[in-house]
Amino acid sequence: xxxxxxxxxxxxxxxxxxxxxxxxxxxxxxxxxxxALASFWYxxxxxxxxxxxxxxxxxxxxxxxxxxxxxxxAALFLHFIGQIFRQKYQxxxxxxxxxxxxRWTAARQQAHGRLLMSLALSLAGVAILKHSLxxxxxxxxxxxxxxxxxxxxxSSWPANRAPNACFPAxxxxxxxxxxxxxxxxxxxxxxLARPALIFSLLLGISLGLVQQLRGAHFISHDIAxxxxxxxxxxxxxxxxxxxxxxxxxxxxxxxxxxxTRTQRGTL
Numbered sequence: 001x002x003x004x005x006x007x008x009x010x011x012x013x014x015x016x017x018x019x020x021x022x023x024x025x026x027x028x029x030x031x032x033x034x035x036a037l038a039s040f041w042y043x044x045x046x047x048x049x050x051x052x053x054x055x056x057x058x059x060x061x062x063x064x065x066x067x068x069x070x071x072x073x074a075a076l077f078l079h080f081i082g083q084i085f086r087q088k089y090q091x092x093x094x095x096x097x098x099x100x101x102x103r104w105t106a107a108r109q110q111a112h113g114r115l116l117m118s119l120a121l122s123l124a125g126v127a128i129l130k131h132s133l134x135x136x137x138x139x140x141x142x143x144x145x146x147x148x149x150x151x152x153x154x155s156s157w158p159a160n161r162a163p164n165a166c167f168p169a170x171x172x173x174x175x176x177x178x179x180x181x182x183x184x185x186x187x188x189x190x191x192l193a194r195p196a197l198i199f200s201l202l203l204g205i206s207l208g209l210v211q212q213l214r215g216a217h218f219i220s221h222d223i224a225x226x227x228x229x230x231x232x233x234x235x236x237x238x239x240x241x242x243x244x245x246x247x248x249x250x251x252x253x254x255x256x257x258x259x260t261r262t263q264r265g266t267l
Contacts, residue, residue: 002107003114003187004240014234021227025220029153034218038138041213042145049139049215061210062171069174073119080112111187114236118180121232126173126225134163139215168224169217175204176229183237204229 007013028034042049051057083104134157140146148161157163181196208222235242 003110003183003237006186006190007183007237007241010234010238014231014238017230018227021223021230025223025227028218028220028223034220035143037219038144038212038215042138042143042215045213048145052139052214052216057210057214061207062214065207066171066174073116076112076119077116080109080116083112084109107187111184115180115184118183118233118236119177121236122177122180122229123173125228125232126168126170126177129168129228130165130170133167134165135167135221136164137166137216138212138218140164140166144215166217167221168228169208169211169221170225171211172204172208172217172222173225173229175200175202175207176226178203179230180233180236183233201226 028037045051087104087109133153134151135153136146136148136150138144138146140148141150142148151157153167178200179197181200182193185196186193204222204226208217208219208225211217212219212222
């Protein structure tokens with residue numbers, strides 16, 4: 001089954017969630033809910049980031065989950081490549097050899113490829129943004145035991161100050177990057193689409209909370225990661241429709257350009 005046949009409108013799946021996330025980001029960043037929540041976690045731990053180097057939060061829920069995610073994505077990629085080569089091998093065998101029907105259909109190949117692309121764009125995009133937008137973590141700032149003053153996202157960064165890569169949240173993006181599972185299941189296992197969406201959201205929220213408790217991120221950092229990852233998942237899902245629209249627009253522009261030149265030539 002083609003994904004485009006079951007996709008809701010882009011306004012429903014992309015624009016509305018992004019509007020909600022933008023409002024949440026403005027609330028947390030613009031109205032200092034970031035600092036209020038970070039102060040709560042900081043005071044709750046005795047005016048210290050006691051969970052920053054705690055074995056459960058640092059070794060298991062941070063490094064361990066990150067390594068597990070890398071292994072899962074690598075296994076998914078190898079499975080994808082292996083199935084493609086297996087299919088090509090079967091197609092090249094003698095036609096007289098009777099082969100059982102393959103479960104690796106075109107729809108499955110599209111769904112797996114789309115999920116991998118969504119994961120790659122989500123995680124790579126967050127990593128690039130982290131190193132392009134200098135922002136401090138809560139533990140770097142003076143109100144939370146650090147030695148730096150806060151510099152806003154839209155303020156110029158001092159040339160004599162080393163940038164910190166804290167925005168958007170990288171660890172939360174591990175969970176939010178799997179939002180593409182919603183479209184994967186929507187195409188292959190429709191009944192699992194909503195549970196997959198809820199699972200990805202809860203995973204992103206949980207991993208973001210771990211880093212907030214460690215003093216590594218404000219909540220607005222997590223919201224930005226969620227917005228980016230959902231945008232990439234939607235981009236991969238709606239790309240065939242978007243590509244057709246772009247091609248149609250290009251053809252129209254070329255036609256108008258050709259018509260204009262013809263009319264000028266007849267004058």
